[in-house]
Amino acid sequence: MERPDGRKNDEMRPVTFQPDIAANAHGSVLVSFGNTQVICAAMLSDGVPRWMLQQNVPGGWLTAEYNMLPYSTLDRKPRDISRGKIDGRSSEIQRLIGRSLRAVVDLKGLGQRTLWIDCDVLRADGGTRTASITGACVAAEMAFMRFIEAGMLKKTPMTQLAAAISAGVWQNTCILDLNYPEDRDAAVDFNYAMTENLELIEVQGSGEEAVFTEEQMMEMLALGKKGTKEICGKQRATLDAFDPSSDTELLDRIKRGRK
Amino acid sequence: MERPDGRKNDEMRPVTFQPDIAANAHGSVLVSFGNTQVICAAMLSDGVPRWMLQQNVPGGWLTAEYNMLPYSTLDRKPRDISRGKIDGRSSEIQRLIGRSLRAVVDLKGLGQRTLWIDCDVLRADGGTRTASITGACVAAEMAFMRFIEAGMLKKTPMTQLAAAISAGVWQNTCILDLNYPEDRDAAVDFNYAMTENLELIEVQGSGEEAVFTEEQMMEMLALGKKGTKEICGKQRATLDAFDPSSDTELLDRIKRGRK
Amino acid sequence: MERPDGRKNDEMRPVTFQPDIAANAHGSVLVSFGNTQVICAAMLSDGVPRWMLQQNVPGGWLTAEYNMLPYSTLDRKPRDISRGKIDGRSSEIQRLIGRSLRAVVDLKGLGQRTLWIDCDVLRADGGTRTASITGACVAAEMAFMRFIEAGMLKKTPMTQLAAAISAGVWQNTCILDLNYPEDRDAAVDFNYAMTENLELIEVQGSGEEAVFTEEQMMEMLALGKKGTKEICGKQRATLDAFDPSSDTELLDRIKRGRK
C-alpha cells in the first residue's frame, strides 16, 4: 500500500521549528510537520484566574487557545467571530493542548502567573493538533529560559518535554503521522500526547464511523512511541541551539514586569 | 484500597433503564449508573442538514446534544444560556456521543431523516458521558422499533448496540466505573465506547495533570471490556422487554409523519 | 360541547407530585397536570445578587428559570443555546414564576441567600406555566423544610402556598385547565396565580387575536378559584407526607453549607 507522498508506514513528515516567529511573545516557534504549519506562542502574565483565588489554589495556571487562520485551508474557513461563537472542534483541541501541557508544567513553579499558549494554524495538512502541542511545548520552554535569564524564575517549571503525534488505520494498514488526504480517508484516527520518556499523557482514538480492535490499537501505539521519540529529539536540539540572552529588549521587558 | 462505596475494583454500579421517561419522544430512557441519572431521548425528523444536500451525501444524519440540568450537581450549575454560549466540556461530550452512535447506526438506512439524540443529566455522580452514550443507544433503538412497527422503516439501522464505560487509576489502582469522588481524585481517567461485540469505537484517556504507562492502559482496557459486556446484557434485556406497539397514539403520529 | 378528553367544563386534569425527582436539589418534584410534566427544583445558595448589595436591600432573593426540554413537544424544539438567546416566551414565563413565588415567600426570612427555582418541562400538553408555579411552590417548601430540619432556618419563609391554573373560552364556553389542543383553539386564555386562601397574585388574560367580555372574565375567574382550591389541597397533602429528615446525606450537606 503506497502512501500518497511515498512515505513508509512508520515514517514521519519532516518536523522543523523556526524560533521567534512572533517576536513580541516571550517564546514562539513556527512548527512544521510537513506542509502543516502552526504559529505557537507562549506569554506569561501576572495573575491567575479568579476561580484559583476564590478557591485558594496556590501557584499559577496554564491555558491554551487554538485557531485556524482563514487561509490555512484549501477553501477559506470563515473566522469564528463571524459566527459569534467558537467552533466545537477548536474548543476541543484547545482543551487538549492545555491538559497536555499542564501534565509537564509544574504550576506551582510558575508563581502567581498565567502561561498563555496560543496556536494559530498557518497551513493545515493534517495533524494540526499534534503539531500544536509539540510546538507549544518548545515555545513554553523558550519563554521559561528567558524568564530564568532575566532572573524572574529560578528554574524551569517544565518537568519534561511533551510532544504529540497521530497514527491511524488507512487502507487496512496502521500508519504514522497522517496528512490531510490520509486523515480524510482513515477508518481510525488516534492522537497521542507523550513525554520525552514515552510516558502517556493523552490518548484519543476514534473510529470515524467505524470500529477497531485491540490489536490495531497496540500497533498504532507502537508507531506513536516511535514518532514521539524522533520529535522529542528535534525539540531538544532546537532548545539546545536557542540563546535566551540575545534579545535584550525582550529581556528588559520581562525584568520590568508587566508594562 | 477500599472504594468509597465498598465496590470491588472491577465492579460496576447498578445500571438500570426506565423506558419512556419522556413520553413525547420517539424513544427515551432514564438511564442510571448508580446515582448518576441521564434522560436520553431520540427523535427522528424529516430532512437532513444543509451541508449534506449541498454535497449530495445520500442517507440521513445523527446528531447529539448533551446538557447538565442546573440541579444535577451539588452546587447549582448555571445554564449555558445565561452565559450565551455552550460550555466547552459539554460541546466536547456531545460530539463524542454523536460519533459513538454514528459508528453503529447505518445512516443510509435512516432515509432522508435526522436522528436527534438528547442527553440531559438529571443527577451527576461521575460517568455522565458514558451513561449518556449507553442510554442514547437504547433510546435510539426504541425509536427505530416504533418506526418499524409503524411501517416507516423496514429494519433497524442499528448494526449493533454500543455502550460506554469509564476506568481510571485511583490511589495507584485501576478501577472500573468511577463515581464523582473517585473521578475527582483519579490520576488517570479513561472512557471507552465499544460495541456489544467488544470492538472499540472511541478511546479517550487523560492523565489529569499526570502521566501513565502502557501497562496501566492495558489494565484499564480489560476493565472496560468487562464493564461493557455487563452493560450490553442489560441493554439487550431492556430492549427485549420493550413493546413498541403499546403507545398507539405515538405510533399514529409516526405514521402521519411530521404534521 | 364535548371536551376532547371528556372532562366537564370545570374539571381539572389529574394533578400529582413525585417528590425528589432531582435528588441533588434541596427540594424537587415532578409535577403532572394530566400529560403535562415539569421537573421543578429548588436550591438555596449563599449570597444575593449584586444589585441588592449595592442598594443595601436586606434579606434574600428568589429567582426562577423556565425551559422546555427539546423532547417535551411533539416536534423537537431546538434548544435556546443553539440560537444563542433565550426564547421570548420562556423569558416571560420565568419572570411570572419568580413574581408569583416572591408574593408568598418572605425574602427577609431567607437570610442572605438566593433561592433558585428551576422548571424544566419534560412533557408539554398545555398549562406548563401553571404546572411550573404549582410545582415550584411545593419544591421550595420541601427545601425550606429540609433547611429547618438541618437547623439552618428557624421557620419557613413561605407565608402561604401558591398555585396557578388556566381557564379559557373554547368553543364559546368557559373551561378550566386547558390541554394543548384546547389551548391551541381557544379564543381567550387566562392564567391565574393565587394563594391557598384564594387571594390573587397574578392575572394574565389574552384574547388570542380576539376580544372578550367582563362577564366571561368573571366566569373564568370562578373556574380558576375552584381549580386553585383543589390543587392547593393536593399540595398540602404532598407536603404533609414529605419527611425532610429521611435523606441524611443531603441534610449533612445543608448543615456544612456551601463548601
Added chain:
Amino acid sequence: MERPDGRKNDEMRPVTFQPDIAANAHGSVLVSFGNTQVICAAMLSDGVPRWMLQQNVPGGWLTAEYNMLPYSTLDRKPRDISRGKIDGRSSEIQRLIGRSLRAVVDLKGLGQRTLWIDCDVLRADGGTRTASITGACVAAEMAFMRFIEAGMLKKTPMTQLAAAISAGVWQNTCILDLNYPEDRDAAVDFNYAMTENLELIEVQGSGEEAVFTEEQMMEMLALGKKGTKEICGKQRATLDAFDPSSDTELLDRIKRGRK
C-alpha cells in the same frame, strides 16, 4: 389620600398625539401620557415571515418592537446592544403590543405584507406600555389611511381602535393611570388593553410581591374602562384631523412600492 400630582383617583394624565414625529415612517405619532412620551411608528413592508410561507398561512403579519431610549429614564439606561441581548421586560412588552394590535387588525386584509410597529420611549414616567399600545394603534391607522389614499389598500384592516391603560392599588386605594412614583409604590398593578367598544383584549395584573382581592380587581377594571373611553375619544379626534393626502412625496413612495 392625595396623589403626588393632585389628580383624582379616576383622573387620567393629559393624553396627546403629535402626528408624523418620524417623517419617514408610513404613520407615526409622539404619544404623551403626562410626562411619559413614546415615539410610535408604523411601516408596512412587502413579504411575510418565513413560518407563514412554510405553513401556508394566508394574509399578512404584524410585529412590534419596544425599546427604552437610554435617556428616557432619570439615570441613564444602558442600551440592550451593549449587553448583547434584549431585556426580559422589553421582550415581554413588545409581545404584548403585538398581540394587542393583532386583535384589532384583520391580518388577511393586509395582503402579503408585514406591519412593523416600533415604540421607542423618549421619556419614561410610568405607563410606557399602555402609551405604546395607544400610540401604536393611531400610527398604524395613519399608515393604513395613507395606503388607502395611495390606492394600495381598499379599506382599513383595522376593525376597531385599541387603547391601553393602567390601574393599581396605591396606599390602599384604587387609582387610574399610575405615574412612575405611584407605580413604584403600588401594591398591585394592572394593565388593560381594550377596544373602543370596551371589549377586553388583554388583562395583566400583578401583586408586586403582594396579593389582592376580587373586589379590588373589579374596581380597577371599572377605572380602566373609564380611562379607555376617554383615550379612544382622543384617538378618534386625532385621526379625524389627520389628512393622509398632504405628504405627497410619501404617497408617491407608497405607490411605487418598495424601491
Added chain:
Amino acid sequence: MERPDGRKNDEMRPVTFQPDIAANAHGSVLVSFGNTQVICAAMLSDGVPRWMLQQNVPGGWLTAEYNMLPYSTLDRKPRDISRGKIDGRSSEIQRLIGRSLRAVVDLKGLGQRTLWIDCDVLRADGGTRTASITGACVAAEMAFMRFIEAGMLKKTPMTQLAAAISAGVWQNTCILDLNYPEDRDAAVDFNYAMTENLELIEVQGSGEEAVFTEEQMMEMLALGKKGTKEICGKQRATLDAFDPSSDTELLDRIKRGRK
C-alpha cells in the same frame, strides 16, 4: 450643475436646534440639517470606566453612542439587537463622535464623572454623523450649564464649541452638506469636525470606489470651513437663548446627585 433641492454648491441646508427634546436628560436637542433629524442627549453620571481607575488616570471620561432608529430610513432598518451585534458603520460613527467631543472637552474639568452622549437618528437624509457631532456639542454644553447652575461644576469643561459638516465631489463639482441622494451618487465624501475657531479635529475622506486629487481635497476643505462657521453661529445663538435655571426639578435632581 443643479442640485436636487436647488441649493448653491456652497449652501448648507437649514440647521436648527430644538432644546430639551428628551426632558429627562441633563441636556438635549433635536438637531436638524434639512430633513436629517437626530436626537442628541447628554447625561453626566458619577464614576469613570474601570480602565481609568486601574491606570490611575485622573479626571473624567466622555463616551458616545450612535444609533439609527428603525423608522429613520425609507425602508425600515432592523435594530442591531435583532442581529445581536452592533453595525460596523454605527460603531465607527460613535467612535468618531466620542473623539471629536473629547477634543474640546477638558476631561479633568469633569471631575470623576462620565459624560454619556447619545445620538439617535430620527430621520436620515444624509449627514447624520455631522449632525450628531454638531447636536451633541450643544447638548453637552447645556448639561454643563445646568451643572454650573446647580453648583456642581465651577466652569464649563468645554474649551470651545465643535461642529461637523460634510463636503463631497458630486457630478464633478465640489459641494457642501450632501443630502442622501447626493451622498449616494457622490464620487468622494469628506467629513470634517472643527472647532468654532476653525481648527481641525477630524478629517475623513473617502473615494467611494474612486480616487481624488489634492486640489479637490483643498476645495472641499474650504467649503467645510465656510459651513462650520455658519453652524457654530447657530450653536452659539441656541446656547445664548438657553436658560439653565428654568427646569427646577432637573436642577434639584442634579444637586442631589445620583441617588
Added chain:
Amino acid sequence: MERPDGRKNDEMRPVTFQPDIAANAHGSVLVSFGNTQVICAAMLSDGVPRWMLQQNVPGGWLTAEYNMLPYSTLDRKPRDISRGKIDGRSSEIQRLIGRSLRAVVDLKGLGQRTLWIDCDVLRADGGTRTASITGACVAAEMAFMRFIEAGMLKKTPMTQLAAAISAGVWQNTCILDLNYPEDRDAAVDFNYAMTENLELIEVQGSGEEAVFTEEQMMEMLALGKKGTKEICGKQRATLDAFDPSSDTELLDRIKRGRK
C-alpha cells in the same frame, strides 16, 4: 527633535514583502514596516454576497478582515471570540482596507467571485492598518497573476496599485510612518491610502484629543506622498520578481475551481 529610532522626519522604516507566507492562499505576503509585521492573504471564491444577487449588481465583490493575533502586542491581547464580538477598532480598520482595495480593483473584472482579503497582525509596532492595505494589494495582485496563469482570468482586475502610509504631528513636528511609541505620543495622526499615481483614495486624520491646522495637514500630506512613492516602488519590484507559474499544485487547484 530626535526620533526614538534615529530616523529623519521624512524617513520610512524598511518595507519588505515575503511572498507566499500562507501557502494555501491564492496570494499572500508577510509585509513588514520595520517591526510591524502583517500576514496578508488573498483568496478568490466563487459566488457573491446575497445582497448583490437580490439587487442584481453585476460583477464580483471584495471584502476584508483584519485581526490582531493575541501575541502581536507587548501585553497579550485577548481574542475577539473570547468577548463574543469584534473589536470596534478592528471593525473600522477592516472596512477601511476593503474600501481602499475596491478603489483600485475593477469588481466587474472579477466575474461572479468574491475576493477575500485577510490581514492578521503578527507583530504590532504602529502602522498596522497602513501595512495591511499595502500588503493586501500585493497579495491580491499575486492571486490575480495566478488566476491569469491558470487561464481563469483574462487580465488583472487591478487598475493600479494602492498603498497606505501614516504621518503625524509628534513633538510639534510633522513626521512620516509613526512607530508605536511615536503613535502613542502623537498629537495628530493621519493615514493616507493612495494609488501609485499618487491619487488619493482615503484620508483619515484625527487630533488625538487635540486640534490641528490646515498647514500641518498640508505638510503631512506631502510626507504621505513621498512615502507612498517609495512603497509603491517596492510593491512593483516584489511583483516583478514573483513567478505565478512555480506552484503547479496551486495552479491545478485554481483550474479545477472550488473543490
